[in-house]
Amino acid sequence: MSVAGCLNDNGGSGTPGDGTTSPDGKGPLTRITIEGTALVVELSEEADVDQVNLIQPNGELFGKRDVAAGAQQVSFEIGTAYAPGEYRVLALKGEETVVETTTELRPExxxxxxxxxxxxxxxxxxxxxxxxxxxxxxxxxxxxxxxxxxxxxxxxxxxxxxxxxxxxxxxxxxxxxxxxxxxxxxxxxxxxxxxxxxxxxxxxxxxxxxxxxxxxxxxxxxxxxxxxxxxxxxxxxxxxxxxxxxxxxxxxxxxx
Structure with missing residues (x-):
């Protein structure tokens, strides 16, 4: 497993690392990783969100995922035809954005x-x-x-x-x-x-x-x-x- 970005406790994006979160991370989004060709967003047990949106570098919606009760992760299949750059991950409750963070998707x-x-x-x-x-x-x-x-x-x-x-x-x-x-x-x-x-x-x-x-x-x-x-x-x-x-x-x- 490789990491596209780690989240710190204020919801910002950390530098790529080993996929572990900061020990005192309190936000609803705990980790963002790349598994194969999928972007996986992990949620805390206490996360009170019902939808996660992924926004492309050009500002357009890449996709949205409903969060089932008790679910602790959602994934987006990004494949190998995506636009490289900075993606925004939004966690929503109803129509309100609870937290937003960014992650870089750029192969090398x-x-x-x-x-x-x-x-x-x-x-x-x-x-x-x-x-x-x-x-x-x-x-x-x-x-x-x-x-x-x-x-x-x-x-x-x-x-x-x-x-x-x-x-x-x-x-x-x-x-x-x-x-x-x-x-x-x-x-x-x-x-x-x-x-x-x-x-x-x-x-x-x-x-x-x-x-x-x-x-x-x-x-x-x-x-x-x-x-x-x-x-x-x-x-x-x-x-x-x-x-x-x-x-x-x-x-x-x-x-x-």
Whole structure:
């Protein structure tokens, strides 16, 4: 579970933290968290409210939830098509606002790692690509680990490898990810993206391959995001050595 904002005892929004409230919190709203792609508003036992409204950054109503007698939480499914920014949470009794607070929903994707089957055999390669006697597909694909360090859920919609890889493709078919068009990453979570564009497979005219004496270069991993609407990239040094063929090439990848 990751936290979009904590509430203090005067109903204001605290900084993102571990999801715990202040010990002396007395307001009807005790905590706001993100669980998966839902925003969850927790209420105190003494809360005398019958409705919670969520207001978007543009001032329009995102949704409203009735609070049943004795209920201590309501949730809003925000998905991965919401507008990032500051949201207002209003607790109402009848038509009167009892308390109002704000919480920031803004994803932040960072690329943490990239690797190949030959260097990272413990990843679930067979589960993703299926078992094979030759391992040809697994040897040519790659995984990319991303982390969402922000405060809102995000969806990765495309994975691209460019630069000095054997098979650079700037515009892969589909998403560039194996058998999916998006991968959802909630705040505080990491996810492995598995390629389907065969970036480390057979060398193409524009690519860099292996040689017994070694070839060195740089390649860039790019992921496209849906909520943020931007591209996140990370560049790596790479060396291919020990063979004329990529199937038994020694590949060393290091951060720039």
């Amino acid at each position: 994707i960072q690329i943490q790692d990239v690797g190949l089957y030959r260097n990272n055999p413990d990843k679930p390669w067979d589960e993703v690509y299926g078992e094979s006697e030759t391992d040809r597909i697994k040897n040519g694909e790659a995984f990319v680990t991303v982390e969402n360090t922000g405060s809102g859920p995000e969806a990765i919609t495309e994975l691209i490898f460019s630069g000095d890889v054997p098979n650079p493709i700037e515009n892969p078919r589909g998403s560039g990810m194996h058998e999916t068009d998006r991968v959802v990453v909630s705040p505080g979570e990491t996810a492995d993206l598995f390629s389907n564009s065969f970036p480390f497979g057979t060398e193409t005219e524009d690519g860099m391959g292996c040689s017994p004496d070694g070839n060195s270069g740089q390649f860039t991993v790019i992921v496209e995001t849906r909520v943020g609407g931007n591209q996140v990239s990370s560049t790596y040094n790479v060396q291919y050595t020990g063979s004329d063929d990529m199937t038994d090439c020694e590949v060393t990848i290091t951060e720039v």
